[in-house]
Amino acid sequence: MTLLRSIGWMLLIMAGLSVAARLNRALVEDRRTYGITQADPAINAPPLVVFTTVALGGFRGIIADMLWMRSSRLQYEGKYFELVQLADWITKLEPRFTDVWAYHAWNLTYNISVLFSSPEDRWRWVRHGVTLLRDDGLRYNPDEPRLLFELGWFFQHKIGGDTDDAHLYYKQAWAADMQSLFGGGRPDFARIARDPVLRHTLMTNYKLDPALMQQIERDHGPLDWRLPQAHAIYWATRSRLVGGLVDAGFADRMIYQSMTDAFRRGLLVTGEQNDRFILAPHLELLPYVLRVYEKAIENPTARVGAETGFRHFLREAIVLLYMYGRADQARGLLPRLRSMDPDISPTATLEQIVFSIYAGQGDQLTTETAYASVESSFYQSLFWQAMGDAEKAHGYDQLARLVWQRFMAPRMDRPDLKQRTGLPPIEEIRESARQRMVDSRSGRP
DSSP states (O other): HHHHHHHHHHHHHHHHHHHHHHHHHHHHHHHTTTTOOOOOOOTTTOOHHHIIIIIIITTTHHHHHHHHHHHHHHHTTHHHHHHHHHHHHHHHHOTTTTHHHHHHHHHIIIIGGGOOOHHHHHHHHHHHHHHHHIIIIIIHTTTTTHHHHHHHHHIIIITTTTSSHHHHHHHHHHHHHHHHHHHHHHHHHHHHOOOHHHHIIIIIOOOOOOOHHHHHHHOOOSSSSSSSHHHHHHHHHHHHHSHHHHHHHHHHHHHHHHHHHHHHEEEEEEETOOOOEEEEEGGGHHHHHHHHHHHHHHHHTTHHHHHHHHHHHHHHHHHHHHTOOOOOOOOTTTHHHHHHOOTTTTTTHHHOOOHHHHHHHHHGOOHHHHHHHHHHHHHHHHHHEEEEEHHHHHHHHHHHHHHHHHHHHGGGOOOOHHHHOOOOOOOHHHHHHHHHHHHHHHHHO
């Protein structure tokens, strides 16, 4: 009797599930008709995603919530590797749940990667996070401004920044990929248009639209696409195109910050034998950076931060331009700086202002500003040497070496800090300045 009762209950449950499945299909069709569903899997979705979407119906949301609560516990316990598998299940259950894509990619890029000591292993996980968001997250959510912004953040902060001990390896690895794709820092768009294989690789493997890249070049100048700043700008631009006013504010901030960073260190010096990897100031971007800040200030959601960033950029740009022998350009920025910075005297000369800003930096030099200070001082030394003024040449040479030694002194006994934020050997920086001098005389940018 007990066996018959059990069989009866099982048959009743199966019948109920069958009815629920039929009703679920009808409900899905109604939600699709009225445009209130997120249940449909993306085109060409993996079979498992299609199965969970159709077979589980509304139940998969409940399961996903349970897994999400479990993932929060694993995060608290620091069990990141278990989180990877759990997050993968959640994305299979709810492929249009943007929060889990952003969280999963961030976990791979920031948490998992730093568990490894080898730069190669770290880069594998960072790249995994980038490709997960780019190739899978955006596959199911192609016009989601938040995911586009998050992808740009990985390029701006994780690859482009220096908070990770292996950041230089990330930059070199990404630059090598782009070098093999473009053959240099600047894409040949005519070649891309007539080469279907290259175009397919660009759009399919890297999700880069040549038309949008060209538009970014027109708006933001001759960027080096081997470097992360260009890609941060690309994904921020895409986010801005599909997002609302608030999304545009976040995107504008990423764009002007990345443009500032490109001005500081957006010129890649590899040497004639590709035996160096030195990031130097890209002074030709000046008019484009000015335009980006002016545009961002017009956006109410970005104005305050943009004005602050613009003021700091003007101070930095004036010093760099002056040190690289572009006094006229530096002088041309003074009226804007005076209108925005009450600390700048209205009667001070350019030289007095440069000295005041330069001296005020003191121990607050970042790696980028320290490198620029050393290289520009060497540049001035070589310039005055060519002009026959040995005294000035010697003075600037000594200044370059003094800044290098002062910046590197607290890092010499700390290998981790030296690797993450240290400067290249001083003679490499001098050689970079010499090459810049040669390029400027030959008319090359």
